[in-house]
Amino acid sequence: MEPTQTYQAHAFHEQFNNGRASGSLTVSDGFIEFSNGESNVRFPVTGAQVKMGGASDRLVFITHPDFPEWSLYTSDRSILNHPALHQDNHLQGQLRKARNVRRINWTVLVIVVALIIGTPLSVVVFMDSITAVAARQVPAEWEEKLGKTVFGQYQIENELLESEDGKQAVAALTDPLINAVNDQRYTYKVYVSNSSDINAFALPGGYIVINSGLILAADNASEVLGVMAHEISHVTEQHGIRNIMGAAGTYALAQAVFGDVSGLLATVANAAPLLLNQSYSRGFESDADTKGLELLKRANIDPKGLITFFDKIIEEEKKRLEQIEDEDARDLMKDTMGFLSSHPATEDRITDLQEQISDQDGDYRNLEPEFQRLKQLVKEFVAEK
Structure with missing residues (x-):
């Protein structure tokens, strides 16, 4: 004899108010029975039909x-x-199907929850790859326009080396490097700014600014060109645009990946002032290091200059920090000390650079006369101002 089991249930029938009533459902002795105290129905298990719904x-x-x-x-x-x-052969298949429906629904629910939780995490984990795809949807002319706008804001408060001799000296030193750039997406424009900060920065579209302090601190052409190759790589890899994209949100990024950059362009335009003071992720810096070394190699320029310049800056800024006794003031100094605050040259990065160029000895291009000519003009430019 099968056990009797009662379940809370409902029944649809025209005799009930609104066609439905609550009651109990009992399964026993090969029958299924519904009762609510006023009415009941009893039919055999054999021939019954079971399915999921609601x-x-x-x-x-x-x-x-x-x-x-x-x-x-x-x-x-x-x-x-x-x-x-389950003793009814016909019902066995229906019961199996009903359980599968529930199993499928739970599986779908788990997947949906995983997507809700996992998608933002995936975006974070694969942000560099996602922004790389999205950034290529931005027209080059739009990047150039953005860079020009931001550079125009920079010009208002900064003096640039604009003499004809100065422009020619800049071109003589930097053209061999620019001509070796594989990506013809941008036209590069290089400027020297009257700033004692040992720094340089790049803007979308190919605008590059090198501070007079950096040129005067450099000992040779390869140090200046090493830094410039690094900056050019920030442009070719669209690190500035991708930095802003990282803060644009998942929806705008997804739109851009599939070709609709309208929302992304609006976000980038509003964040344009940030481009003047941005810092890059460690991944972007390493990327610019690697791509910069490749560019120096194609231009036949000694890549060791980038390492010696990093070493020089680190030692110089260590000395400056040692002179500051107050810890808070020292921390503030770290955040405002030029090149390292926006291009942190860690020991690991220098080690990676050394490993990458360990076998790159050769007869490199000699640009020392061009460098000395530019350095002299920069000295005069700074003295005048």
């Missing part, structure tokens, strides 16, 4: 072709495991 398939519906006016349902899904139902 929102998210949370309800178990039971009908029987001999009682077409009745439809029973319960939210207690444990009824699917009742032995009496």
Whole structure:
């Protein structure tokens, strides 16, 4: 004799108010019976039909072709495991299908939850790759316009070396490097600014500014060109644009990846002032190092200059920090000391650079006369101002 099991249930029938009534559902002795104290129906398990329904398939519906006016349902899904139902061969398939529906729904739910939780995490983990794809959807002319706008803001408060001799000296030193750039997406414009900060920066579209302090601190052409190759690589790899894209949000990034850059362009335009004071992630800096070394190699310029310049800056700024006794003032100095605050040259980065150029000895291009000519003009320019 099969155990009797009762479940809270409902029944649809025209005799009930609004066609539905609450009651209990009992499975025993090969029969399924619904009762609510006022009315009841009893039909055999054999021939019964079971299926899932309701929102998210949370309800178990039971009908029987001999009682077409009745439809029973319960939210207690444990009824699917009742032995009496499983003894009927016809019902076994229906019960299996009903359980599969629930299993599929739970699987879908788990996937949806995983996507909700995992998508933002995936965006963070793969942000560099995502922004690389999205950035290529931005037209080069738009990048150039953005860079020009930001550079115009910079010009208002900074003096540039604009003499004809100065422009020619800048071109003589930097053209051999620029001519070796594979990516013809941008036209590069190089300026020297009257600033004692040992620094340089690049803007989208090919605008590059080298401070007079950097040129005067350099000992040779390869040091200046090493820094410049690094900056050019920030441009070719679109690190400035991608920095802003990282803060644009998942939706704007997804749109850009599939070709709609309208939302992304608006975000970048509003963040344009940040381009003058931005710093790059360690990944972007390493990328610019590697791409910069490749550019120096194509231009046949000694890549060791980038390392010797980094070493020089680190030692110089260590000395400056040692002269400051107050810890808070020292921390503030770290954040405002030029090249390292926007291009942190860690020991690991220098080690990586050394490993990459360990076998790159050769007869490199001699640009020392051009460098000395520019350095002299920069000295005069600074003295005048």
